[in-house]
Amino acid sequence: MSKEITAQQAAGLIRDGAVVSVSSSSGLGCPDLVLAAIGERFAREGHPRAITTLHPIAAGDMYGIKGIDHLARPGLLKRTLCGSYPSGPSSAEPPLIWQMIGANEVAAYNVPSGILFDMHREAAAKRPGVLTKVGLDTFVDPRHGGCAMNAAAAEPIVRRVEFDGEEWLYFRAIVPDVAIIRATTADERGNLTYEHEGAYLGALDQALAARNNGGVVIAQVKRIVQSGTLKPQDVRVPGVLVDHVVVAPEQLQTTQTPYDPAISGEIFRPLSSFSTPAMSVQKVIARRVAMELADGMAVNIGFGISANVPRILLEEGQHGKVTWVIEQGAVGGVPLLDFKFGCASNAEAIMPSPQQFTYFQAGGFDATLLSFLQIDRDGSVNVSRLSARPHVTAGAGGFVDITARARKIVFSGLFKAGAKLALMEDGIRVEQEGKVNKIVDKVEQISFSGRRAVAQGQDVTYVTERCVMKLVPDGLLVTELAPGIDLQRDVLSQADIPLRLADTLKTMPAALYREAPMGLRLGGGDHG
Template identity: 40%
Template sequence: MTRGAEEFLFYPAPKLTVAFLRGTTADETGNVTMEREALTIDNLAQAMAVKNAGGIVIVQVERLARGRSLPPREVQIPGILVDAVVVAPPELHMQTYRTAFSHAFTNRIRTPHGEIPKVPLDARKAIARRSAFELPVNGVINLGIGMPEGVAAVAAEEGLLDHLTLTAEPGVIGGQPASGLDFGAAVDVDAVIPQNAQFDFYDGGGLDMACLGLAQADAFGNVNVSRFGPRLAGAGGFINISQNAKSLVFAGTFTAKGIDVEIGDGLLEIRAEGASRKFLECVEQVTFSGRRAARLGQPVLYVTERCVFRLHTEGLQLIEVAPGVDIERDIIAQMDFRPIIEEVHEMDARIFRAEPMGLKRELLHLDLPDRIALDDEMGRLFINFEKMRIRSLEDIEQVRKLVMEVCGPRSEKVDVVVNYDGFQLDDDIARDYAEMVADLEGRFYRTVTRYSGSAFMRLKLGNTLSNASPHIFETREAAQAFLEQTE
């Protein structure tokens, strides 16, 4: 149907006749608690909807209690909404599809550190590790089912769980979401809320980032996770989440059905290619519109074990390749289209090594003091921004504060050399960064030179720092030579 100039899909509401729900304990009047359940889901909302529609509500529980003996604040489904209760044996009342029962999933206890095992270094973990580089510090993140689940394990391994909030659509907030057939459950959470309330938050734009699965993608950045030939998998909450998150990472292997890779010593080797391609000329169904996201300026990455694409206004752009991977043989030859290729960087080698990556130090900029060094005798400041990413106003203020601490006590201005090799600056804060640089130049700097081996970065710096010192060189030697000529 069309309203105004925009086309909408209209779904007529069917008449609700029955609801099959589950809880832990029911009393003789039908009140139901959920103290041993991992989630509350939409039990209350569904019971209300079906009851008000004249239907019947049946609740499966694991035990019965005397009438009105349950703590009122723990009752999730009031007895006035319940028509029948079924007591199930333990083998038919598993907590998740994989786990019969875990106290940790009830979040009534905290598990000891290290009880959840680390995941092995395989393609899944490599994808999760690269996706984790995008995690916003102090941000709220949704992790979808499938490949994105591994991001939670990586965040835990890297010590990041105290610095961000992971969520999953069934209603968990904070902690470490579980994976596989335990998906939806979580440990050490801050809260477990109804699923419909979780989606109210998602639909309102509360997510700073979402990491979702990648089944098919095409040249325009469209993604399909909902239909494959005659099989209709359905979109679930994918559309709500992908439409409203401030930034997106789609995560999945580059090909499917039989892919085999060897990972170690900082390299990726493709031993057997998957039989099914995932980067197609046209996806079978558009579950996520790349064209719409590009038009709205939504940041989107497509992360695989061997490369990373970015959504460009003209389509998919190849921006990173794993060490050991040949672009033409291992990427282009396995796609139905040729992506935009300009400047391609190598994926961080730490992704492909067994030991932890030290991501906490990087994302929290704990290494920033080591990046700024003053030679007091020469009156020269060295700033090393190699492979550093500035993506928030807080990051900018960290840089400003540290430079002020180093240069503030001096009575004279300093000469400055800045290394921008591999540097990343998010576009939405570029102006704020430029203002910070101009402020520092005016207060503390005498002569400034910058260098980067990337022609694209030199061009971007020239445009971004248009009111700052214009000297941007290709190498460190050229930058230092310029300073020496001006002395």
Template identity: 40%
Template sequence: MRRMTAQEAALLLRDGDTLLIGGSGGGHAVPDALLAAIGKRFRETGSPRQVTAVHPVGLGDGKTRGAGHLAQDGLLKRVVSGTFVNSPAIARLALDEKIEAYTLPQGSMSQLMREMAAGRPGLMTRIGLHSFVDPRLEGGRQSKRATEDLVELTQFRGEEYLFYKPFKVDVALVRGSAADEDGNISMEHEAVTLEMLSIAQAARRNGGIVIAQVKKVVPRGSLHPKMVKVPGILVDALVIDPDQWQTFETEDSAAYSGHLRVALEDIPRLPAGPRRVVARRGACELFEGAICNLGSGISTGIANVAAEEGVLRRVCLTNEQGNIGGAPASGNEAGAARSPDAQIDQPYQFDFYDGGGLDLAFLSFAEFDAVGNVNVSRFGGRIVGPGGFVNISQGAKAVVFGGTLTANGAPKAVRQVEQVTFSGTFARERGQSVLYVTERAVFRLGDDGPELIEIAPGLDLEADILGVMGFCPSISPALREMEAPIFADGPMGLNARLRSGTVRATLSRFAMPVVAQ
């Protein structure tokens, strides 16, 4: 197995190549030493140029690391990713029309890696229909320079589907914890495993090369075969980074890797304020044994509330990167989980999500509109992208969108969203149960759009709710006050309610049939 420095590995990337990158978010299994070396080479030599970068998950620390190393004028031609939220410098290149920018559903991109590995034509799925990913809207484009159709609308047996086209891979970057002398890669100390195997297989299938970054090399035969995620037969070169951290913020957490069980209830209590109110009201939708996903942003507070209420072990919280159970991390660590019960590869997690496996999805919103559409992907002069939002929101039996009703005095309930990341009309067609939870009011997706069903105690309907919205919602004849314990300082008694089986009946939790995606 050929070993080389990161600088030597960077020389393998040529002008015009397509670079496929593994990793997730804030440094989770991100081959950052390799990305840094590519960025350094370009600064010093002006090469490689016009590279297409493809990575299913956003990569970066919100500043310069991860995909941020590549955010240099001329280095990149095109970026295709689930999100740019971790790499604002990439988003800036897109806004400035210096790259062809696409953001596609994270789960569909992850699953596409498997299709590419097998040499199949691409991925056919219903995920993304009637969202901005649908070519009838924007086709996932986030810049005017992005003119190629990466997604096609197709018909199969009388049903509409989206077809995600494959990519030709020249170089793939993967990361693991250790490699043996034959190049077998293990990931036992990583917080996530993602689709590293599929990425390596896809590169090999397309005649590309695979470069693996690991923390150390161990003797031949010392890795347990079940711990090997990428076999050495797929690896062309090894780069050793002894200073490799588990994430950009955590050097090594045994709780993230599953080597140590910690008390899940130690999650900090949310401070008083709107975020706490939204998370507590959302948590009221939990029920015994519910299988849930927690999205980023305000919805990560559901884990904090569940811990405070003593119900964290009464439900199963998951995240799209492949963690099942435990306590999902938040902030820049989102994607990891403390003491998960299982860690599976990301494509299989999305198979479960797309197949209707989630009882509840708790997701944040940037804005929602008069027909029930939700936008999280492009707003206020920012390009964010959907991440796993499209898969999760479209596949779950019931969805709770959380957010404040206004932001800096501006309405977040608008007449028409800037970009459709979730289609209210499509949700109604499929019988999906949807709530929009804010600190002032709660809305349910009705026949014509959001219907106001709850208002916070002491607020005036006209001045505090309707007066700060960009549209007038229908108002339920059974309009009621949000429950007072949600706003109190102490526990809401959620544990006792789950034990007694007395749960909120706002959502018809199993109304949505499981439909093949």
């Protein structure tokens, strides 16, 4: 018997006060039709009321897939725990969820994505919760806010505890009453395959958490086929875990992308089909970041300038020497940009996100390339909060999980916000200084703890267009200076804190600033 129901019928299954877990990464894998139906039911009936939602990575965006914004209605949404939230340009009106957060109309928490997946796993196994060191001395730590995003988030969700003589963070497991997941195909028995999806995300873990605790699992798919026609090795979520199936033939593969078979690994694109970055200050920074890599490394990348580093390696003829690993699950290939960020073409494998985060949390990979909004005197980094423009930042996502034990971290960004910069053939010049310092005494929110990094012996580098800095036990050390940059005028006087200088201050290579490939060659390195 088919498990197919309408989106409206699925919305009718959500009771008042329910805990609802949603599988999505922004637009990637978002069950948007079901979420829209829940919002529409509330508008008609005033139900469901006071629900809690769990979004381990994110749900929706500002570019066509509303996701959590369908639920962002006072009275409907009481509490939400998200890895990240929809974000967009500062010129745009904030998403509805950000308006609710700012007005304290919802208790909002920003929980690292990996920890949220861990909480589902513990709930599925009926264990009490998660013991982790991920997030110590960051905004996740109760000493620095305990993940709370506003005053409405007054109920603590994390505690510091001592176990076996060590300090840990403890997150109590949250049991979902409903899991809303997504796939490409369901058969009549509810078995799910993912042949057109760009990632598996955490659908299986979320379904298990609901099913094992007597909850309901709703799957949104493009199509339903006859029972017995799906190959068992292709089924990622078995039908015994799925109660209901909603068909959404027009569901987008990811943001502004109806379907691209290269994203789902059904075809491989020629390397010549990938664009490489035009010459810019950001490309200069990405090139210098690429110089930190070595042949054979497994490297994670985040959104921002560092997302262009795989294209730098393509341009330099070094593609394949580094294996890229991203939190949505892709291993290898070419990570994609802009609206398709989080997907990869030509991937070697796609892992479920919870297992990818296990890999990250334990530092099993070699390096991560990430962005920064602010850096402070301890080397701590903020990527997750700008109070003046909150909706421009999405939250931390997997950033805290990834940096917790990463052996090598390369942060990249502009040294100062708003500066007018001129590229020259042999360097860079500051034509008009920016107004917002990014090297500050204390970051607005600790997304990455420099103190903890020093204690753990992590290798941390900060690459900007003006200089390169390293984290050392007594703070930030300038090790390289860009040609054309005046050390005192453009660097030291533009930081809110004293910067130390290496005994031998190197000059960043002139090849970084030229249109032609820079001749990068990745040698061997000390990596696992």
